[in-house]
Amino acid sequence: MLLTSFEIISMDEYGYPDYLAYNGDGSTVLSWWNFRFKNKATGAEVVIFMHLSHNFNKAGKITSQVAYYNGNLLN
Numbered sequence: 001m002l003l004t005s006f007e008i009i010s011m012d013e014y015g016y017p018d019y020l021a022y023n024g025d026g027s028t029v030l031s032w033w034n035f036r037f038k039n040k041a042t043g044a045e046v047v048i049f050m051h052l053s054h055n056f057n058k059a060g061k062i063t064s065q066v067a068y069y070n071g072n073l074l075n
Contacts (some may be wrong), residue, residue: 009036
């Protein structure tokens, strides 16, 4: 598990989120982030750039999430 080996230092929003409303049953919010982690064993810090996509239904509830990032940076 990620938090066993790494500590979260910060989660910094990069720019502004985009709200996409379609002529359908819901909407999507796109956002970009810099996640800063510290390796608990070595003390080394790493920054992961992450793109998130959250889908919402008509009631405003999140129905799904997709995260894009380079997990190799945590090795």
